[in-house]
Amino acid sequence: MPNRIDTTFARLREARQKAFVAYVAAGDPDFGRSLEVIRMLADCGADLIELGLPFSDPLADGIVNQMAADRALKSGMTSTRTLDLIREFRQTHQTPIVLFTYLNPVFTYGFEAFHHAAAAAGADGILLLDLPPDEAALNPDLARGAGLQHIRLIAPTTPPARIKLLAQSAAGFIYALSRAGVTGAHGVPAANLASLVTAIKAHSEVPVCVGFGITTPAQAAAVAAIADGVIVGSAIVQQIQLNPAHPAAAVRAFTAPLIAATKAC
Numbered sequence: 074m075p076n077r078i079d080t081t082f083a084r085l086r087e088a089r090q091k092a093f094v095a096y097v098a099a100g101d102p103d104f105g106r107s108l109e110v111i112r113m114l115a116d117c118g119a120d121l122i123e124l125g126l127p128f129s130d131p132l133a134d135g136i137v138n139q140m141a142a143d144r145a146l147k148s149g150m151t152s153t154r155t156l157d158l159i160r161e162f163r164q165t166h167q168t169p170i171v172l173f174t175y176l177n178p179v180f181t182y183g184f185e186a187f188h189h190a191a192a193a194a195g196a197d198g199i200l201l202l203d204l205p206p207d208e209a210a211l212n213p214d215l216a217r218g219a220g221l222q223h224i225r226l227i228a229p230t231t232p233p234a235r236i237k238l239l240a241q242s243a244a245g246f247i248y249a250l251s252r253a254g255v256t257g258a259h260g261v262p263a264a265n266l267a268s269l270v271t272a273i274k275a276h277s278e279v280p281v282c283v284g285f286g287i288t289t290p291a292q293a294a295a296v297a298a299i300a301d302g303v304i305v306g307s308a309i310v311q312q313i314q315l316n317p318a319h320p321a322a323a324v325r326a327f328t329a330p331l332i333a334a335t336k337a338c
Contacts, residue, residue, distance in 0.1 A: 077169035077197045078222055078245040081120055082280045082301070092246075092302030093293075093335045094282055095309055095328065096123035096173060098141035099158050100150030102317045107145070108161055109321040110313065115168040117325050118332045121246075123200070123306065126155055126174035133175075133202050137307040140314060152178050152187070156194040163195035171198035171224055171245070185217040192220030198245045200224040206242045224248055229269050236269075240277035246302065247273055251285045267299045290334035297338035305331055 085092055095114045100107050111122055125131075127145040131138060159170055172191060179187045179201065191199065199221040206225065209215040222245035227236055229250060240247060251266055266283065273281050283296045284304025293303045309324055316323035 076222055076245065077167060078121065078171070081169050082246065085120065085301075091297040091300070091335050091338050092120040092280070092282060093118065093332045094121045094123060094171075094246075094284070094302055094304040095119040096125065096284075096304065096306030097310060097313065097324075098125040098127060098138065098145050099155040100127055100145035100148050101141040101310070101313055102144050102320065103148040104150065104154065104158060106317075106320050108158060110324055111158075111162055112166060113321040113325050114309075114328065115162075115166045117328055118336070119168065119328070120302070121169045121171060123171045123173045123304070124155065124159070124196075126152060126172055126178055128175050128178055130177070131175065135307060137311050137314065141310045144314075152182050156190055156196075159191070159194040159196055169197045170195065171200055172196050172221070173200050173202070175202050176204045184214055185219075188218040188220045196221060198222040198224050200226065200248060202226070207238065226250065227269070227273055229265055231269075233272065236272050237276045240273050240279070243277055243279045246280040246282050247277065248304065249273060249281050249283045249300065251283050251287065251296065266296075270300050287331075290330045293331045294334040294338055297335045303331070303335045 082092065097110055114122055125138065125142065127142045127150045129146065131142050204215065224245050225239040225243040226248045227239050249269055270281050280301035282302030282304050283300040284306060287293055287296060287303060287305050288308040296303045309328060312323040312327045313320040
């Protein structure tokens, strides 16, 4: 069976459209409202959903996503409940899901077991923030991760030789950071963003999506003009934080203009 991520990007290429990728934390602010949010994102036109696996020490995340993980954990979310959330979503939607996580909760679950369980639940890919692919290759336990496509992160500061290594080991899509730093921090995209996308594409045919700090339709359109997709996370998560009673409606109102700007390119 073809992976949903590959099928989605093939459809977008044929339609000459760019992808909109939305990030939220699983279980924020609780299981039921989180399910409403991800269903709404799919209905609103998000092409892929990045679902953050709640973790107590999200070192690569800014304060907005840290607080989202904390809300989810306090609501009772676990790795197992996150897979339950995906199963519920799959009852109604086929939008690709990428798990955005750190190694610790996956390793605790059992690296190979987690991959199989997540794929069976309906996840399509995984982005392990703190597991470099060359390090994973040195550990047999971390090399047995079948069932999910492994998404790679590449930053504007990544050296050319490492860009090649990461690009050639990527599947699904490549997450190119618009700038260095943690998620959600304010700042303009790096001046070399276009050249970074070009450098990545020289080594891989895997689509390149750009994220970190994108908050406005104008920024989404500018990124869509040079990449295969736009990733928006902290700005969406902030809508959940500000509107806990009705997060799905708030996320829809905020996200719709960003999706429209992405698709206009």
